[in-house]
Amino acid sequence: MEQTVDQPNIEAIIGGDSQEFAKLVDKYKVLVFTIAMRMLKNREEAEEVAQDSFLKIYKSLKKFKGDAKLSTWIYRIAYNTCLDRIKKNKKELNNRSIDEVSGYQVAELGNALEEMLQKEKSALIKNSIQSLSPTDAAILTLYYFEENNLNELAKTLKISPNTAKIKLYRARLRLAEVLKKQMEPNKIESYE
Numbered sequence: 001m002e003q004t005v006d007q008p009n010i011e012a013i014i015g016g017d018s019q020e021f022a023k024l025v026d027k028y029k030v031l032v033f034t035i036a037m038r039m040l041k042n043r044e045e046a047e048e049v050a051q052d053s054f055l056k057i058y059k060s061l062k063k064f065k066g067d068a069k070l071s072t073w074i075y076r077i078a079y080n081t082c083l084d085r086i087k088k089n090k091k092e093l094n095n096r097s098i099d100e101v102s103g104y105q106v107a108e109l110g111n112a113l114e115e116m117l118q119k120e121k122s123a124l125i126k127n128s129i130q131s132l133s134p135t136d137a138a139i140l141t142l143y144y145f146e147e148n149n150l151n152e153l154a155k156t157l158k159i160s161p162n163t164a165k166i167k168l169y170r171a172r173l174r175l176a177e178v179l180k181k182q183m184e185p186n187k188i189e190s191y192e
Contacts, residue, residue: 010070014062025054031071032078039082049085053078128178136171143168 012020032053036046056077064073126145129137142148142156154164 010061010064013058021058024057028071028074029054031075035075035078036082039079040085045085045089049081050078052085053081056081124179124182125175128175128182131178132171132174135167136174139164139167139171140175 009017009020013024029050033046033050036049036053037043040046040049053074057074060077064070129140132140139153139157142153143150148156150161150164150168153168154161157164157167159167
């Protein structure tokens with residue numbers, strides 16, 4: 001396995017070099033923590049799982065063969081560690097008293113409702129974007145859903161960054177008008 005410039009020295013880590021392991025942790029800590037947060041939706045648990053993941057990475061680094069990218073291998077360990085925590089939490093949930101469960105379930109229900117609302121909002125926005133002109137739809141999709149910055153947007157559309165900024169602003173205004181029209185009938189119906 002060859003070492004690239006930005007890859008920590010795995011052989012040195014296996015040999016006990018803590019500075020090289022610190023480099024590995026610095027390089028991949030955001031990736032591991034992000035996976036944990038998205039899966040567990042709890043900061044404290046995500047931090048614990050991230051620590052557990054790096055312990056597992058350290059202990060099993062000897063098994064890394066290099067047939068996949070190091071980041072992919074680390075992602076897989078973090079993902080599996082999250083799954084283990086989710087299974088453990090479900091098992092603990094079955095062993096809790098009714099008082100503990102109700103508080104826990106209320107929090108989980110709140111998370112589920114929040115996620116449902118986010119999906120509904122996202123679907124409403126996506127549908128509204130579809131009713132705009134193809135140019136406006138492309139600009140908003142690239143900016144918000146593909147997360148292109150203004151410079152990337154300008155390059156994609158072959159326009160200047162200032163023109164991209166103006167077009168994005170105008171597309172937002174048109175989207176706001178469409179959303180306003182779609183929201184008003186819902187408000188009127190809910191009060192009847």
